[in-house]
Each structure stands twice: as C-alpha cells, then as structure tokens.
Amino acid sequence: MDWYALQNGSDIRGVAMVADGVPATAVNLTPDVMRRLGLAFVRWLARSLDREPAALTVSVGRDSRISGPLLMSALMQGMAAGGVRVLDFGMASTPAMFMSTVTPGFACDGAVMLTASHLPSHRNGCKFFTAAGGFDREDVTELLRLAQGDDLPSADAPGMIAAADFMTVYTAQLVERIRDGAAHPLHPDQPLRGLRIVVDAGNGAGGFFADQVLEPLGADTAGSQFLEPDGRFPNHVPNPEHPEAMASLRRAVLGHRADLGIIFDPDVDRAAAVDARGHEINRNRLVALAAAMVLREHPGSTIVTDSITSDGLTDFIQRDLGGVHHRFRRGYRNVINEALRLNAQGQACWLAIETSGHAALRENHFLDDGAYLMAMLLIELARARAEGRDLGALIAGLREPAESREHRLAVTAADFSAYGNAVIDALRVRAAEEPGWAVVPDTHEGVRVACSAPEESGWFLLRLSLHDPVMPLNIESEVAGGVDRITERLQAFLADFDGLDLAALGRGA
Template identity: 65%
Template sequence: MQDFNWKKLQNGSDIRGVAIDGVPNEPVNLTPEIALRLGQAFTTWLATKLNKPTTALQLAVGRDSRVSGPVLMQNVMDGMASLGAQVYDVAMASTPAMFMSTVTPGFDCDGAIMMTASHLPFNRNGLKFFTAQGGLGKPDITEILTLAEKNDFSMAATAGVITARDFISVYANQLVEKIRTAVNYGENFDHPLQGLKIIVDAGNGAGGFYASKVLEPLGADTTGSQFLDPDGMFPNHIPNPENPDAMASICQAVLTHKADFGIIFDTDVDRSAAVDHRGQELNRNRLIALISAIVLQEHPGSTIVTDSITSDGLTQFIEQDLQGKHHRFNRGYKNVITEAVHLNQTGEESWLAIETSGHGAMRENYFLDDGAYLVSKLLIELAKAKQTGQSLTDLIAALKEPQESQEIRIKIEVDEFKTYGESVISHLKTFVDQQSDWSLVPNNYEGVRVACSSAAEDGWFLLRLSLHDPVLPLNIESNVAGGAAKIRQRLMTFFSSMDSLDLADL
C-alpha cells in the first residue's frame, strides 16, 4: 500500500470509494484493509480531540443496504476495537440515526460512523463521521486520512468488545413520539395518522423502517409502499428523490393506491421528498416552500437559508406571502447548514437550512440533515389539515412556479479548470453589463445570477463553478413559454467566444 492515494478517498466532508468490482475503469480502492485503517484512524483522531484514551471511547457503526456494507463495516469495527474502543454494531441504519446515537441517553456515543455512498451506484461505498457536535468537516476528514496513511496506531493490550444493538428502533420511536406530541390528537393521541394512507418508497435503501416503525405505530395505512426491502443492487430505481424515474414511480404509486401522501427517501435517509394526494411531487422549490410555511408559522419573520439555485417565485413566497426572509447561499448542504448556524450566532434567527436536492436541516433538530425528520414535520401538518378538512398543499397555494426550468452542465476542457471557470464567470459579468435588459442580482454568494427582465424572457439564470468537477452548471428559469430557450440563445453568443468549453449540451 506504499503508493496508495489516500487523498482520492476524500469527497468533501465524507469518504467515498469504489468497494467492489463490476464497473469498467473503476478499480477498487475501498478495501477491507483500508476500512480497518480508517476505523483505527477515526478512533485515534477522536481520542485526541476529546483528550481521552482510545480504551475509554464508546463508538457506533451502522450501514445502508450496499452489498459491500457488511464486510467493510466489520473491518471498520475491528479497527476500532483493536485500539480498545467499545463498539456498537447497529447494523442497518440511517445517516441521521448515526448522529443521534451520539446524543441519545443510553447510547451517548463519543462518535459514530455511517457506511454509505448516498445515491451512488452499487459498486461504491463510503464513510460519514459524527460526534455530538455534528458531522465532521472537510479538514477533519483530511486529518483522518493522514493518520490512516501513517498507519502508526497504539494497539490495546485487550481488544474492545463489539456489541450488537438495535438503535434504528430507538431513533424511530423518537419520531413517533415527536409526531404524537405535536399533533396532540386528544382521545386518539397514540394514532394521529389513523385514516390516512401513506406510501413509502425506500428505493431498496435503508429507509424501509419508516413504514413499519414510524407510520404503522401511528395508525397510518401503508398499503402500496414499495421497495422497502434493503437490496444493495438497487434493482427498481436509483434511491434518489432527484431522479426522474424514482419520482415518477412514487407519484404513480400514490395515484394507483389512492393514497393521501407519498414519501421517498435516498439510500441513507438524509434526503427526502414527498407526493400529495393528486400525485404532484413536493420536491425542490415546492418542498422548500412547504417546510418554510411550517417553520414561519412557528418562527415568524425568521430567515430561511437555501442554496443558490432556488427560484424567484420561492423568494417572493417566503418574503411576501410568509413574511420571512430568504437567504440564498452556496450549493452544498454543508455550506447551507453552516451558513444558517452562522446567522444564528450573529443574531439573525434562522430555523431552516435546506438545499434543492432535499437535504433539509432544522435548528430544533441539531441542524441535522434528516430526511425522516423533515417528512415527519410534514406529516404533523398533514394530520392537522385532515382534522380541519383542509389539504396540506393549501399551505403553498400562493407559490408561483416558473413555466420552464432547466440545468445545463457545460464541461471545461482544461486541467486548471477552477481558474478557467472563474475567468469565464468574470467575463460573463462584463457581458451582462452590456445587455440593457439583463442585470446582476445583488447579494449573490456563488457564481453570477442574472435577472432577465424582457417580456420574452422574464426569468433568470445562474452560472457557477462546480464544487468538485470541471463543469460550469447553468441554471435557467423563465415565467413564459419559450423564455428559457431565448435566454440560452443569447448566452450562446457569449459562450461561443470562450475557448475550452464543451457547448454540446447548450
């Protein structure tokens, strides 16, 4: 392993790699041996941070449904135990549950790891790390990988014990009690969802527990729920709420079974989306609008933090209809959450940080991006609406949605893609200044966002540089039919003057 590239395992604030063969040109780089050293590295890193001996640490490890999960997880736990740590094997779990194992009485783990690669293909896997302060950041992951590469660990005289414990049931019961208490349905307190048919699509990931351990104890009819059984080959659809096939599947299931509500999770349940009784998806701007309406009822006038590509209609809805404040920030769920935390520290009240991908984090829940908690908040309002003969989506009746919305990914064909991408964005600002009906949107934290005010375009676009890839994502929205194409045609004039861009998708 002398020439092994440990840095290649870092994916921002996570570790991700290829765990099994099966995809051409993707050699395995997350092996059992690597996993063992990562377990040792995390244990060593955490002991230093907490100023504790490794033998005094109590750690938890869980996994999603990936086929590589059991072997890799066992090696991670063996690595931890080799340094004397006490380890809980919680088996199938969700990413949010693994964080909750660090703050739940009776567990109170010093740290936890979730084995997952989110919605990536079957051959991938990875590790997400938690302490009671939240998920680890990018610098922490770099330090852990450095320790793994050095491979200089102090083995314990006696290995720590690995103990199997059921934590997903404990976590699920927390959600059950949250919903019961919030709905407070009098004589039917225990079953506030009775009379509601709610369908869950877990995509064969780790989210199947939500149907049996949350919805059914609350009295919901979950008939028609699909793909609840864990299967790491993901045979039915990609477990990703942003995937069109996945969303079409849950929408159709709601209509077929005449359900009141549908829920879809990603593989490790840190993201979610929903479907109303008409089969209309509650995703992206709609999901943000719905949870914002709930939050601003509870915390009037507070700030909703989102990523940069949310629509103008959402801003209008939050600020004019809900009387809140909309704060757009950089893409990346960690960026959005960190910004909300920062605003609170500076005295600006913010109770929700949410990205269009479905990562939603709430101040009342440790600012943890928890898909199950997010939909539980929606179910509370669904139950209340049923009691008064109303619909949950009445909350977003005033939301104005664009006629057209599209994202185009423009590839950069030079090695120094970040420098070149930043140059393209700088030149675009100059180009925009020369257009009489285009204007730069103020208070923009990422790339360049432009308002297009002509009646034929009536929309906006945002060009930004991808966080990790040699790509310039271009988002365009228009409130009139054909408007997005007109914006795109004008942008072609600019992009055609730039070298080293692949404009095939534009």
C-alpha cells in the same frame, strides 16, 4: 494510493467494487483502506476529546449497499484495534447515527455511517459524526492525512465490538414527535388513523419508516414499495430528485389512492413527497412547504437555502410568509454551517434546506434528517385533515416557473478550477453590459443573473463544481420558450471558451 481522492466535501466516497464499465484498478475503497480509516478516526476522536481510546464508544451503521457488510466489518476491526468500544448498529440511517451521539443511554462519542447516498451501487463511503455534528471538509482532510500516515494507534488490548439496537430507539423518537405535534383530540396515540401513506424506500435503508413509524401511528401503508433492502437498487435510481423515482412514487400514490407518498434516498437523510393529487413536493415546493411550517412557529425566521432556488420561492418566503430568504452555496454542510453562523450572530434561523431534499431544523440539532422532515409533513397532514383543508394550501401562493433546466458543462482545461473561475469572472462583466440582464449580488458562489426582458423573464446561475471538472448551469423562466432564449444568448458568449464542452446545451452548441 491517492488518499485525498476519497474526499467528497465533508464525506468520504470511493469505488468499493468492480461493476460493469468499472476497471478493477479503480477500486479505492477496500477493506484495508477502511481498516486504516477506522484507526484514523480513533486517533482523531481521542485527540479531539482529549481522552484515551479505551474510554471512548463509537457506533457504526450502513445502508443496503452490497459492499456494506465487508467494509463495515473492516472499519469496526480497525476501530477496535485502536482500543475503542464499537457498537454495531447494522442497517441504519445516517440521521440515526448522529442521534446515537446525543441520545441518553447511548451518547456515543463518535458515529460513522457507511453510505454513498444516491450514487451507483458500486460506490460506497463514510459520514462521520460527534455530538457537535457532522464532519466539516477540514475534518475529513485531517482524517485522510492520519490514515495515510504511520502514526496510527495500536492498543495493548483491542476494544470490544458488540451488536446494538438503536433504530428502535430512534424510530420511537419519531413516533412521539408526530404524536405530540399532531395532538389528535380523539386518537392521540394514532393521529394518522384513516390515512393511507405510501412509502418508497428505493431499496435503501428507509423501509423502517412504514412499519416502525407509520403503522404504530395508525396509518395504512398498503401500496408501499421497494422497502426491502437491496444494494443493487434494481427498481429505480434511489434519489428523490430524480424524475424516474418521483414518477414511480406518483404512480403508487395515484394507483392506491393514497393521501401522501414519501420517498427516501438510501441513507434517509433526504426525502421528498407526492400529495394525494399526484403533485410532487420536492425541490422548490419542498423548501416552500418546510418554510411555511417553520415560519408559522417562528415568525420572521431566516430560511437558508442553496443557491439555485427560484425567485418565486424568495417572494413566497418574504412577501407571503414574512420570513427572510438567505441563499448560500450548494452543499448540505454549507447551508447548515451558514445557518449556525447566522444564529451565532443573533439572526434567528430555524431552517437550512437544499433543493436536493437535505433539510435541517434548529429544533432537531440542525441535523439533515429526511425522516424527521417527513414527520413534520405528517403532522401537517394530520392537522390539515382535522381542519378540513388540503396539505397544498400552505403553499398555494408559491409562484412556480414555467420552465427550468439544468445543464452540466464539462471543463476540458487542465486546471478546471482556475479555468472555471475565469469563465465566471468574464461572464459577470459581460452580463452587466447585456441589455435586460443584471448581476444578482451576494450569491456566494458563481454568478447569478436576472433576465428581465419579457421574452426571457427569468434568471440563470453558472457555478463551478467543487470536486469535478463541471460547471452546472441552472436556468429558469416564467414564460414558455424563455429558457431557450436565455440559453441562446449564453451560448454566444460561452462559445469563446475552448476549454468548455457546450454539448450539454443542445442545439447550436
């Protein structure tokens, strides 16, 4: 077995069950694999903390995937066989698993969440935490090295596995954060009284937000949908970025005349929203709103985002809000680690956020927590209503592109990494020679090009996926037809690379 094929950046992801179009031989996340991963995590944790396994407590939770119960049982059995005490949280969220390592009364030494985020239902995976934060790429690589080796722990007496309720503790923290932040003068315990808020959990683990967070705060949650956990995800793709998912939420908000709609991915570390007028608050708009809230409390803060954010967002953060916009590499761990690095160097950074909906705030352990981000939006909504203004007023100055598009170009060359980097290097040289094009410095990944010709008026970014033989190409323009015109110029250049499949670019490719 190729253990390292399970690595997906700072997570583990694999095929957990046979599904339509998936051969049985492709299943690589089996109960036996999970048991060994559990033993490997015990070895890693005991060595990292310099403590005996018998002195350690580890928590485990899962999202709604069908494969979850069996794989979680195997993982916990492996951990217990290594000698640690295991707390079974059952259905949980990824942010809650981290919070179990820093919450008094639990303070687990480590935590594991079984999830594959928004991926199809036959996939599953793991996210690992200690009180210091989530695993980095290097930690996952080491864990897999241990899992495939012969030096796995074997305790004389296995550790205990016990069920524990942490979600009640975690949701109480969210409720208190909203109460404190909203500071309603008349209804301090129910600052959301009179507001209708629709939740779409996408049949993942996020249904708790309606009855355990919103309703105790006085909100009317009528119209909420897909709250029941169902690991087949039968109603829509459980991804706050997906147009189908956002359209479903928009219909629910408008149909029930709600003040806000909230949508989560299956493990609740990502979220997005729809306002009362049906306007989507995701991608650049979500980043802008989060930045506006943070910069009001922390003037001048740096906002770290991923590389594909728009030029209009930069202007909004820097000119309108007085902050600093710092683009960095895609990947939620990348933006979080960059924020940590900047703070360590003395450059104040209170928010790290991806356009995908991963948002981590300094006030919340730099944990990417979709429920916490939505709690911040709810505080703002309650304040806005009390002041007689609209939630969207905070981002009224955001300039949005007329058009935006993402293409994913397949790399057919055998060494996709070397080939993709060669394409990027060649494009960087070519773009510097093209009239109206200018290479944007310090993009940290790929090549970003500003297109200043009036008929293009936009930018594009070509980068290389870290894990897959794909080159994502993002293009934005502030004029109608600008994306097509930029694409046509790019096609003429990219056509010389026979190791690229340009079919995704559409006509002329």
